[in-house]
Every structure is written in C-alpha cells, then in structure tokens.
Amino acid sequence: MQSRKVPQPGWNLEYTMWMFTRLSGLALPVLGLIGITAALVMGARTQMDLGTLMRWTFFPNVSHVTSSNIPDYVPWGGAFWQIMQIMIAFFGFTHGFNGLRVVAEDYTNPGFWQVFWRGIIFLVWLFSLLAVIFVIINS
Amino acid sequence: MEVKLKVFRYNPEDDEGKHFDTFTLEAEPTDRVLDLLEQVKNYVDGTLTFRRSCAHGVCGSDAIRINGVNRLACKVLVQDLKSKTVKIEPILGLEVEKDLVVDMEPFFRHYKSVLPYFVNDDPPPMKERLQSPEERSRFDDTTKCILCASCTTSCPSFWINEEYVGPSAIVNAHRFIYDSRDQAAAERLEILNDQFGVYRCHTIFNCTDACPREIEVTKAVGEVKKAIATGRLE
The missing domain is CATH 3.10.20.30 (Beta-grasp domain)
Known part of the structure; x- marks a missing residue:
C-alpha cells in the first residue's frame, strides 16, 4: 500500500517543542559519544579514572580532568570543547525546562496562570543558560 | 457465592x-x-x-x-x-x-470537534468509492470504537484538564485520517496539532488498557502524531 501525502499543519509552539524534545533526546547521547570517543583517543584509557571520564563525557570541561594524570591539558580545552559544552547545556536545559512547561500546562488552562508559569520557566531557563555559558567561556 | x-x-x-x-x-x-x-x-x-x-x-x-x-x-x-x-x-x-x-457532553463535544464523519467532495461514482482490502485494513482497528468513553476517562491528562480532546476523539479522527477515500485528513491534523490536541498525550497507555474493544489507542495517537510530523499517511 502506497503512503499518501497530506499538507502538514502549521508550526506552533507545541509542535516545535515536541520535535525539539525528540531531536535533543537523540543529540545528547550523540554528543556524549563524541566526548567519550575523543577522550579515549586523547589518552583517557591510561591517564584518568572512570569517574573523571564520565564527568568529561557528560560535560567536556577542562576542569573535569585537572585531577587526572593528563600531562598536557591543551587538547582538552579550546573553542571546540567550549562549543560542545554550550550545545550540551542548551539541549539539556531546553529539553528539561520544556518538560517542566509541559507539566505546568497539563495543570493550567490558557489564561493568567499559564502565561505566569510559562514566563517563570522561560526566565529561569534563560538565566541558567546564560550563567552556564558565562562559566564555560571563563573556565 | x-x-x-x-x-x-x-x-x-x-x-x-x-x-x-x-x-x-x-x-x-x-x-x-x-x-x-x-x-x-x-x-x-x-x-x-x-x-x-x-x-x-x-x-x-x-x-x-x-x-x-x-x-x-x-x-x-x-x-x-x-x-x-x-x-x-x-x-x-x-x-x-x-x-x-x-455528563457526557464534554466527551461528545471533543468527539464532534475532530470531524468524525466521511468527507469527500468529489461527485459520487455510479456504484461505490472503491478501496482495496489493504487500504481498508489500515484503519480497521479504530473503526471498532463504540464511544463508551472508557479510554478518555482513564487518561490523567483528561482528568486534569477537560479541554484535552482525549484519546477517543483522536481514535475517531484516526479512523477517517487513514481512510484512503476521505479528503479532510489535513483539517483533522490541523485541529489535533494544538495545545489540547495530541500533545497532551504522554503515552502512559491507560487508554489502551481501558478499551473494551481492545483498540490499540496509544498506537493510534502515536500514528496521528507521526502524520503531523511527517505529512505522510503510511
């Protein structure tokens, strides 16, 4: 049986965030895999313990490997790893805060309280993201 | 006893x-x-x-x-x-x-909102609108709905918010969206692509468990979400 095409409905917040949640859910483990693979290539197998490797995998910040036996920290820092950290923070925070928004909207109807909770969640998301980007850039 | x-x-x-x-x-x-x-x-x-x-x-x-x-x-x-x-x-x-x-009124209001009837503006043919057995089997499961409201009233999203269209309405939309003879799939998808449409479904499967006709309700809801996301009725 052949599939039929149907005009897609227009984009809205619900659809956009529904898609984003799925794509970010895929992106986060892929970014983690890139982190752990690169760490193993850079010598993590013999130069750091498992805990340090896991911290790096989930957030590839150079401060996570300073207590290991890595002789040269230069490959573990730099713009590439900063961009990776920002991407992980963006996908993770947005995924999580959108989950909070969905929970809040399960319990509220359109109106004041829905706008209020959306606003609070948006502001906390924005503040958290800006704070983490500040820390990444200055670490 | x-x-x-x-x-x-x-x-x-x-x-x-x-x-x-x-x-x-x-x-x-x-x-x-x-x-x-x-x-x-x-x-x-x-x-x-x-x-x-x-x-x-x-x-x-x-x-x-x-x-x-x-x-x-x-x-x-x-x-x-x-x-x-x-x-x-x-x-x-x-x-x-x-x-x-x-009071079943909210339940039937949601049911009516998804255009639960056949829409085809082409002139009717002399005999019938033909459909292959495969095309008919695509929506066979969702034709079994008897509108008992067991699924919708087992759904926590509906308990919390009566504005949620509910699994039963989505099942009945699915029945026509996937009907190869119908022409209003896009309108139904537009209706369900809403804050109180398919996105309030968090796939907890209460509806599938509750259905006395053993309709795979959560699967039907998932298929409607997929149709919205891909623009394809497979």
Missing part, C-alpha cells in the same frame, strides 16, 4: 452528598457486574441510577470504574474479579449527575 457491592452514590436532590452504599448479594460466578447492578436496582434499591442499553458490549453505555479500572459492566464477570468486594464508581473526569451517570 456472596459478593459485597460497594457502590458510589450521589443524588444532587438530597443532602447525603457523595458516599458509598454497600450491598451484600448472592451471585453466580458467571454473573456480570451489570447483573449485580440490576439485582440491586430491581430488588433492593430502585433509586440506584446507571446507564445501560444493549447489555452486550456493543452500545458502550455502561462504562464504569470497577475496582479502580474502567470497564463495561456488561463485559466483566464476577469470577474474573480478584476480590469478593466489588467497588463501583462512575468514570472519572466528567461531572457526576446521579450515582453512576455522568
């Missing part, structure tokens, strides 16, 4: 409020829960109010909560219940009018 029937009671015209009455009845293991309710109404307390029509699992009018889960009273046998105390309550999420009767 002796069965204790603990029944939710509410009469807006008296001062007793919402409470439970317990009836001790003699029942055969092959009796249905509906038979127990009929026994109470006919021989013990004629004021007990509940809906029933065909009594054979076709009309869907006697959907109630039996020991905490949504079932049709006419399809559940006493011998299949794990306890000799049977707790009977109205389905959740809809306002109780009296005893086990709830």
Whole structure:
C-alpha cells in the first residue's frame, strides 16, 4: 500500500517543542559519544579514572580532568570543547525546562496562570543558560 | 457465592452528598457486574441510577470504574474479579449527575470537534468509492470504537484538564485520517496539532488498557502524531 501525502499543519509552539524534545533526546547521547570517543583517543584509557571520564563525557570541561594524570591539558580545552559544552547545556536545559512547561500546562488552562508559569520557566531557563555559558567561556 | 457491592452514590436532590452504599448479594460466578447492578436496582434499591442499553458490549453505555479500572459492566464477570468486594464508581473526569451517570457532553463535544464523519467532495461514482482490502485494513482497528468513553476517562491528562480532546476523539479522527477515500485528513491534523490536541498525550497507555474493544489507542495517537510530523499517511 502506497503512503499518501497530506499538507502538514502549521508550526506552533507545541509542535516545535515536541520535535525539539525528540531531536535533543537523540543529540545528547550523540554528543556524549563524541566526548567519550575523543577522550579515549586523547589518552583517557591510561591517564584518568572512570569517574573523571564520565564527568568529561557528560560535560567536556577542562576542569573535569585537572585531577587526572593528563600531562598536557591543551587538547582538552579550546573553542571546540567550549562549543560542545554550550550545545550540551542548551539541549539539556531546553529539553528539561520544556518538560517542566509541559507539566505546568497539563495543570493550567490558557489564561493568567499559564502565561505566569510559562514566563517563570522561560526566565529561569534563560538565566541558567546564560550563567552556564558565562562559566564555560571563563573556565 | 456472596459478593459485597460497594457502590458510589450521589443524588444532587438530597443532602447525603457523595458516599458509598454497600450491598451484600448472592451471585453466580458467571454473573456480570451489570447483573449485580440490576439485582440491586430491581430488588433492593430502585433509586440506584446507571446507564445501560444493549447489555452486550456493543452500545458502550455502561462504562464504569470497577475496582479502580474502567470497564463495561456488561463485559466483566464476577469470577474474573480478584476480590469478593466489588467497588463501583462512575468514570472519572466528567461531572457526576446521579450515582453512576455522568455528563457526557464534554466527551461528545471533543468527539464532534475532530470531524468524525466521511468527507469527500468529489461527485459520487455510479456504484461505490472503491478501496482495496489493504487500504481498508489500515484503519480497521479504530473503526471498532463504540464511544463508551472508557479510554478518555482513564487518561490523567483528561482528568486534569477537560479541554484535552482525549484519546477517543483522536481514535475517531484516526479512523477517517487513514481512510484512503476521505479528503479532510489535513483539517483533522490541523485541529489535533494544538495545545489540547495530541500533545497532551504522554503515552502512559491507560487508554489502551481501558478499551473494551481492545483498540490499540496509544498506537493510534502515536500514528496521528507521526502524520503531523511527517505529512505522510503510511
């Protein structure tokens, strides 16, 4: 049986965030895999313990490997790893805060309280993201 | 065998409020829960109010909560219940009018909102609008819905927010969206691509468990979400 095409409905917040949640859910483990693979290539197998490797995998910040036996920290820092950290923070925070928004909207109807909770969640998301980007850039 | 029937009671015209009455009845293991309710109404307390029509699992009018889960009273046998105390309550999420009767208006309002009828503006052919067996089988599952509201009233998203269109309405939209002869799939997808459309479904499968016709309700909701995301009806 052949599939039929149907005009897609227009984009809205619900659809956009529904898609984003799925794509970010895929992106986060892929970014983690890139982190752990690169760490193993850079010598993590013999130069750091498992805990340090896991911290790096989930957030590839150079401060996570300073207590290991890595002789040269230069490959573990730099713009590439900063961009990776920002991407992980963006996908993770947005995924999580959108989950909070969905929970809040399960319990509220359109109106004041829905706008209020959306606003609070948006502001906390924005503040958290800006704070983490500040820390990444200055670490 | 002796069965204790603990029944939710509410009469807006008296001062007793919402409470439970317990009836001790003699029942055969092959009796249905509906038979127990009929026994109470006919021989013990004629004021007990509940809906029933065909009594054979076709009309869907006697959907109630039996020991905490949504079932049709006419399809559940006493011998299949794990306890000799049977707790009977109205389905959740809809306002109780009296005893086990709830106001179905919000449920049917959502049902009507998804255009649950065949739409095809082409001139009708001389004989019939042909469809292959494969095309017909694509939406076979969702044709089985009897609008009993068991699925919608087992859904926590609906309990919390009555504006959610609910699984039953999505199932009935699915039935026509995937019908190869129908021409209003895009309109139905547009209606369901809404804050209170498919996105309030968090796939907890209560609806699939509750359906007395064994429709794969959560799967149908997922297929509608997929159609919205891809623009393809596969």
